[in-house]
Amino acid sequence: MKTIPSLLSKTKLMRGYRCQKCMYLTIHHPELEAPITPETQALFDQGNLVGAKAREYFPGGILIDNRPWDFTGALAATQEKIAAGANIIYEAAFAYQGCYARADIIRYSATSKRWCIYEVKSTTKVKPEHLDDVGLQAWIMAKSGLPIEKIYIVHLNSACRFPDLSNLFTEQDVTDQIRARYLSVQPKIQEIYSILRRPQVPDIDIGPYCLAPTECGFVSHCWKEKNIPEISVFDLPHIRERKWELYYAGIISLDDTRLTELNELQQRMVDVYKSGQRFVDRQAIQAALNTWTFPLVFLDFETINPAIPRYAGCGPFQHVPFQFSVHVMADPQAKCMHHAFLHDSASDPRPTLIPALLAACGEHGSIVAYYGKFEAERIQALADYSPEHTDALTALINRIVDPLPEIRSHVYDPAFAGSFSLKRVAPALLGEAGRYEGMTIANGGDAQRAFEELIAPATSAAKKEMIKQAMLDYCEKDTFVMVELIRWLQGL
Ligand code: SF4
Numbered sequence: 226m227k228t229i230p231s232l233l234s235k236t237k238l239m240r241g242y243r244c245q246k247c248m249y250l251t252i253h254h255p256e257l258e259a260p261i262t263p264e265t266q267a268l269f270d271q272g273n274l275v276g277a278k279a280r281e282y283f284p285g286g287i288l289i290d291n292r293p294w295d296f297t298g299a300l301a302a303t304q305e306k307i308a309a310g311a312n313i314i315y316e317a318a319f320a321y322q323g324c325y326a327r328a329d330i331i332r333y334s335a336t337s338k339r340w341c342i343y344e345v346k347s348t349t350k351v352k353p354e355h356l357d358d359v360g361l362q363a364w365i366m367a368k369s370g371l372p373i374e375k376i377y378i379v380h381l382n383s384a385c386r387f388p389d390l391s392n393l394f395t396e397q398d399v400t401d402q403i404r405a406r407y408l409s410v411q412p413k414i415q416e417i418y419s420i421l422r423r424p425q426v427p428d429i430d431i432g433p434y435c436l437a438p439t440e441c442g443f444v445s446h447c448w449k450e451k452n453i454p455e456i457s458v459f460d461l462p463h464i465r466e467r468k469w470e471l472y473y474a475g476i477i478s479l480d481d482t483r484l485t486e487l488n489e490l491q492q493r494m495v496d497v498y499k500s501g502q503r504f505v506d507r508q509a510i511q512a513a514l515n516t517w518t519f520p521l522v523f524l525d526f527e528t529i530n531p532a533i534p535r536y537a538g539c540g541p542f543q544h545v546p547f548q549f550s551v552h553v554m555a556d557p558q559a560k561c562m563h564h565a566f567l568h569d570s571a572s573d574p575r576p577t578l579i580p581a582l583l584a585a586c587g588e589h590g591s592i593v594a595y596y597g598k599f600e601a602e603r604i605q606a607l608a609d610y611s612p613e614h615t616d617a618l619t620a621l622i623n624r625i626v627d628p629l630p631e632i633r634s635h636v637y638d639p640a641f642a643g644s645f646s647l648k649r650v651a652p653a654l655l656g657e658a659g660r661y662e663g664m665t666i667a668n669g670g671d672a673q674r675a676f677e678e679l680i681a682p683a684t685s686a687a688k689k690e691m692i693k694q695a696m697l698d699y700c701e702k703d704t705f706v707m708v709e710l711i712r713w714l715q716g717l
Pocket residue numbers: 243244245246247248250429430431432434435441442443444445447448
């Protein structure tokens with residue numbers, strides 16, 4: 226058992242809101258927590274960018290720039306600035322009875338002689354979990370002696386369109402909702418501290434709170450403790466919240482004879498799991514493939530969706546393609562032709578990407594896109610952006626065919642483990658040719674981060690060349706895998 230710190234940050238305390246065991250393990254067994262993934266780090270970085278951007282809408286403030294772990298320094302600096310008459314403070318720090326929080330922005334009203342709190346969230350709406358988070362923060366601030374007038378959650382405005390970022394943020398007054406929660410905070414904090422002082426890890430069962438709103442970092446530890454097998458009812462496709470009903474009824478293994486009332490797909494997964502035999506409906510696959518017309522044009526986009534829009538007409542989190550790969554198969558026996566496009570500067574990728582896309586896709590044949598809805602939506606957005614290409618781009622959408630629903634309906638391999646993503650399906654059916662292991666860039670998130678590095682001014686020319694090659698390799702692999710997948714289906 227470790228010593229409990231004299232101050233616990235709001236971020237850590239919020240883990241106690243999620244689950245007492247999570248809070249306990251965070252303090253006493255941090256070594257059991259999974260390391261932060263690059264995806265999670267990218268989300269943190271994005272949150273920091275949005276937070277910094279929001280300060281521009283509250284100009285003239287003073288930043289408490291003590292490092293996140295310097296609680297004492299940040300608390301002292303905050304009190305100093307308030308005493309000196311600061312009207313707007315960014316990252317002000319407050320503490321009360323072992324609880325510590327930093328507020329994104331606080332603004333003083335000389336009229337009411339009280340402060341307004343503005344908590345910035347990098348989402349396009351207020352979410353239920355924000356209210357607990359801001360509620361705890363406002364409680365700490367109020368109890369520490371800060372007179373509070375109003376509490377706002379500031380979030381991104383989905384109606385904002387670049388380049389006009391004057392309305393990038395919108396704010397929601399949550400004062401009444403937050404104050405209504407004050408009474409519940411003190412008992413919650415007392416409960417958290419009393420659990421932390423116990424010598425034993427609290428006996429908490431796994432539950433929906435393990436997975437939402439984000440996956441808990443102790444999932445692999447706790448689920449192993451509960452002997453959840455690698456493939457279980459939790460992996461059944463479209464099982465949603467029923468998985469918890471099954472779990473609480475003790476039905477965990479796909480072997481369990483009490484596992485009934487499954488839909489066709491779920492039952493197929495169970496049957497394949499028990500038999501170990503791949504399911505393939507050859508006739509149905511052939512019938513679907515026969516409706517596709519040659520040349521087959523295999524298409525895959527890589528996109529970015531920045532929280533703060535950066536291209537004309539785009540809103541927060543709007544996906545913009547910066548790269549595509551196209552393989553063209555003239556006939557079933559022909560060798561494929563490959564076309565690649567990669568935008569490599571900070572400028573808008575669309576003006577150069579659109580003509581290259583139209584040239585690569587040509588005017589004939591089915592366009593094969595795995596989860597083609599995503600590609601169709603991106604092309605529709607390109608058509609809306611560029612009126613001179615609207616007709617040609619709309620014609621591409623009308624040619625899209627999607628292997629995903631065909632595979633979902635007519636093929637199931639034990640190695641799918643309930644997932645029909647290309648990254649799961651391809652290795653299961655194609656073996657080595659379908660694997661991404663060992664690639665410098667191995668998924669869409671990697672590609673997004675690589676693109677940001679590619680267009681960053683600080684990246685050296687040599688590094689840019691390495692990144693470009695890795696990005697080209699990855700995107701080409703995605704369409705190559707689709708080609709191999711369709712050849713596999715054709716060969717059935
Ligand atoms: S995985 Fe679940 S049970 Fe374990 S600490 Fe996290 S939320 Fe609690």
